[in-house]
Amino acid sequence: MFWVNKAHAGNTFMPPQASNFAESVDTLYGFLYYSSLISCILVIGGLVYFAFKYKRKTASDKTAYIPHNALLEFLWSFIPFVIFLVVFAWGWKIFYDMRSAPKDALEIHVVGQKWNWDFVYKSGRKTSSEFTIPINTPIKLIMGSRDVLHSFFVPSFRVKQDVIPGRYTSLWFTATKEGNFNVFCTEYCGTGHSTMLAKVKVVSKAAYESWLENNPYKGLTLSEVGQKVYAGRCIACHNVTNVKKIGPGFAGLWGSERKLTDGSTVVADEAYIRESILNPNAKKSVGYEEAVMTSFQGQVSEEELTGVIEYLKTLK
């Protein structure tokens, strides 16, 4: 439509258009925006005009006695009614498209939890806090939550859907622009709600293929991923037996009770292992006061981290 084109999107304050829905939503929004503007100018303009024109002049002013006017009242009920019906139907049409994912869409599972987003591809590849998709390809996100309500919102794609524990919801879109786009959580979920962000990376189809191919862990189970990571990074300081090297041996570590240097004890569970990898000096075990381990924060992916945990579980 003439009043909304891509250049105009900036004037109506919307974010960049980067999906198949963006333009049609913005066109409808543009219609609403300009008809609202006209309505406001009519009502507020009328108000201000009358206020000045009919300002009280003397204390004994006489006023006209106009209790109603059938034609006027009919018109200003009927015209808004028609406009409302139009935008209702128009909004429904686009909403219907938003809810009708093509059968051949590329499916990616999304899991929301306090307070980050995980993405699982058909190949088993897992990413966290960011995911990569090919441009001009219908994508369907099948979403669930591990704890409370969250909501998956990509402003540049104009899509949003609540994520609910205990059932699956989905949304779909086709990205039309390469680049990185923000994902926000828009359903209040507690302390980390405002930091529950993610990135969607839209790349060319070729780049997507090679990203998939280059997965070093392709076809591996999580504990196999962990084993590979171990062989590369942990083996220097940790045995797979229960014999101490620089750090503790891994066999039997999982689920055991660890005595800490501050006198407390902790069970070696997911949270503890994770912390020990990302922030090794936070909880030191008795007997390892002098051992030095550097933090792997930012060095390991979510998949690798989970892999190591799963691997540890297999070392009895």
Place this chain on the structure above:
Amino acid sequence: MSSAADKSKNYLNHEKGLWSWLTTLDHKRIGIMYMITVMLFFLIGGIFALLIRFELFSTGGQIVDADGYNRMMTFHGAIMVFMVIIPGIPAFLGNFFLPLHLGAKDVAFPKVNLMSWYCLIIGAAISFFSLFAEKVATGWTFYTPYSISETSNGAILLVLGAFVMGFSSILTGLNFVATTHRLRAPGMGFFQMPLFVWGLYSTAILQIIATPVLAITLLLLAAEKTMGIGFFDPKLGGDPVLFQHFFWFYSHPAVYIMILPAMGIISELITAFSRKVIFGYKAIAFSSVGIAAVSFFVWGHHMFVSGQSQVAGVIFSFLTMLVGVPTAIKTFNWVATMYKGSIQFQSPMLYAMGFLFLFTIGGVTGVMLAVMAVDVHFHDTYFVVAHFHYVMVGGTLMAIMGGIYYWFPKMFGKMYNEFMAQLSFLFIFVGFNVTFFPQFILGAQGMPRRYFDYLPAFEPLNRVSTVGSWLIAIGFLIGLYVIINGLLKGKKAPDNPWGAKTLEWQTSSPPPHTNFHEQPVVTGGPYEFR
């Protein structure tokens, strides 16, 4: 009409002492008690609003951490909705003026009326306890399962508090319905009633029918928490979205409990200060009732992306459009009333015009949010925050302020300082737009609501918004000064300073204990300016 000796006796000096107030059955005194209570709650809610805006002045933590912010946001919302805006107009101005409008001596059940004030106090006490002692941080909507998975019972207490306060509004509603039917002055049919009464009457019906649903919700929540029966918690086999249906089945009509009486006040102000008969009396009266009726069937417009079925979404979107029509009609009627009037710009009229300005913006953005595909983008962003503040603050609060100034001479028999009142209006009106207009833009750009921290790109507009909140604060401080100064030093008010036609202006200022010196008889409509 009445002798000077009569006039020295009024409801304020009829009895003396704090006890006489706490046990009073006089609707006017109960109204004043509501006024003081609600103003106090408004002050507390307002302080939290300022703290929230201050926290959002820059990215990162300024004064509190994320949990602290979430609590402040919960306090602000719960206090303003349940303790300020819902009881604000009906219980305070409605209580005081409904019987006066009708030419009655009091409401139909004065003891119930007093009891409803105590319900508000008890409910507020429970809510404050849950907020401050239990540190509830669920937002005022307390969505499950977040609200029940928290270890404390705070959320249930908060719902209990909201229900006890809701009970207060049921009692007030019953009283208003009975009073309107039974106690009208001789000669006053339904179509000779002032439009404020129509607004209050429609609101009363909403209060009576909608509030019990809150009780059911409370019962289900408590049963789930204590007996482990799964209604809302998926771990127990419940459905969290069901809670949203219950919540909005009460809370959407509650939105109209907040706005319908405000619309009533605006009808009074516009006619009085244009000195002109209202345009389309019946259209305004019936649209109040129409809005009340349809408002029960639109709750799902809060849930387009919640996972409810597409069919449900379509029906709710359509019905919401239907509510838009009577709302638009009212706005056009008010503007048309000013046509060929004799308009005087005193502060009540400024507030009425401020209402029209802000409510129009709140209304058109409301239509945008009712359009499904557009709501998908705006839902739970600052666009929604801006929209409902334009309706609730720009609408309801503007009407309360206008109403307070309009009826101040009648309530207290004194005039307030007009210049200072206008200055207060200026700060509030400008500050309001500076605070909330940028939030429409933030929302359109994608900034979600209830965020303790935000992306650097959103910072400039957040700063503007925070500065606006300071202007509003200055405006209300001046307003408080105007009220206190008027009470202490105000000039004596005449019986009818504005030349208005409704019955309350026929009695003395302030009115006597029994409202009228002699029973008024009605011979024409409420706005017969000829």
